[in-house]
Amino acid sequence: MTDIKRPDRHRRHITIVSETFPPEINGVANTLRYLCQGLMSRGHHVTVIRPRQSRESLKPAPNNHSPLFEHELVVCGLPIPNYTEFRFGITRPKTLVTLWQNHRPSCVYIATQGPLGLAAVGAAKQLDIPVLSGFHTNFHSYSRYYRLGAFERLLSAYGRWFHNRTQRTLAPTRRTIATAQGMGIGNTALWSRGVDCERFSPKKRSNSLRQQWGLQENDRAVLYVGRLAPEKNLSLAVVCFERIRKLYPTARFILVGDGPMKAHLEKRHPEFIFCGMQKGDDLAEHYASGDLFLFPSKTDTFGNVVLEAMASGLGVIAFNDAAASEHIRHNENGMKAPLHNDDNFVQHALKLADQPSLLRRVRSKARLDALDLSWNQQIDVFERLAFNSYIQVSSHADNKQSFPVL
Structure with missing residues (x-):
């Protein structure tokens, strides 16, 4: 260039x-x-x-x-x-x-x-x-x-x-x-x-929304935002959440979005919380009310949702590709796995879920870094x-x- x-x-x-x-x-x-x-x-x-x-x-x-x-x-x-x-x-x-x-x-x-x-x-x-x-x-x-x-x-x-x-x-x-x-x-x-850091902010966190999801203050809300479609590698997100739930039975998987896989996922996993399409301040509230953010896609050229999750102060787990390759520093402001290592992706999510001090540090740093974007x-x-x-x-x-x- x-x-x-x-x-x-x-x-x-x-x-x-x-x-x-x-x-x-x-x-x-x-x-x-x-x-x-x-x-x-x-x-x-x-x-x-x-x-x-x-x-x-x-x-x-x-x-x-x-x-x-x-x-x-x-x-x-x-x-x-x-x-x-x-x-x-x-x-x-x-x-x-x-x-x-x-x-x-x-x-x-x-x-x-x-x-x-x-x-x-x-x-x-x-x-x-x-x-x-x-x-x-x-x-x-x-x-x-x-x-x-x-x-x-x-x-x-x-x-x-x-x-x-x-x-x-x-x-x-x-x-x-x-x-x-x-x-x-x-x-x-x-x-x-x-990313719009005024719209997407930890200040939008809603205790009432978390209560609707069935969560207490210290329970884990694992969030996915995006199209519910095969190319988004959602099967890995499901496996990842199920491993987290074994550690924390009160954890909830929150899916924001719509797409051709929604009916299949609702039928197989009625315990998941499907919020449908959200936009504007409602979307920002959903982001900020989560704790961990799963981005399992291997096909996105960028993934705006990664920056929105960072700005909202979430613990992002992604592959070392697209937006994460540019903006996530492993173990500092998020976690990223090698592109072809699904086991590594799951292990990183388990580590964040199981170490509250690390999760707090990662979330805080993600927000600070997003302010520069x-x-x-x-x-x-x-x-x-x-x-x-x-x-x-x-x-x-x-x-x-x-x-x-x-």
Whole structure:
């Protein structure tokens, strides 16, 4: 990676293209929420292009007062197999070419690599608009969890082709950059994630919520937050909790989220507490009311929930991958196991559960370290990356240096 000049702060027009966007609840949508808010707060003009979401009205809603963007284009959406709550976006490149000829963006950021992202890359290249892509999701590695393992190489080849058509691919960790480069994706750059430490805070701990969970003051609440899906390695989380419960029979396993495994888990483990989707202050309260946080996933490119758990003052147990590889220091502010050592993961969780003084120290340090992980810093990085691309393209096309906005 090369050093990038810091851009000036003139108002720019950034278009964000994504198959998922708030109010949908997932890591990509969460990241885009903070990105849009950060760019808008700096005076930049933000346009969002996304598919119509599940159960969304066909009647376009006014967005003049949206805190996330100034204008949006909502395109046709089709359900994603096994992810029916999310949608593919469908539009013709010609539609985007016409839009961008009239209201040319300074830069296009493509967060997802579905049909909508593909159309956006084609339109941007046709108009010589700088385009960045985000390596948010390991879709090629997800295939093995949905009996589509035969397509893993094909999906990997598609990802390599797609990202190499963009000027730069932004990845959230150094390990993810190495993964992308190993796939043959060139010209990568690090763009990480932040956390809102005002929202996610130990101060949100709720004794009444813990009582609803059946917990006394010193009982252990073991928390999982995320999609209840095969690629999240939830079977390991279940094994881990059952080992903890042998030591502490009063411990409770709290699962926050929804997904295709929920019905199966509820049937097999009626003693678990399923809280469903939570958001905003309710989500923050659930985090802060826990004690240990299990993050067993081996497929996430980052895992925003790790930073949210740290900010909430939880004892995080994760693999040495994604966010944990960057932000967890073993035995100091959390515990992390080698990626392919499930037994080690379980042993680390047992150690934290069984040593109250260590757990208190880890939780306190996690909160302190999270305070340094602001979204403001990450918006700085995004600006430098996006507008360096704009400067490079516009320097070769002087007649495109002054762009109208919507």
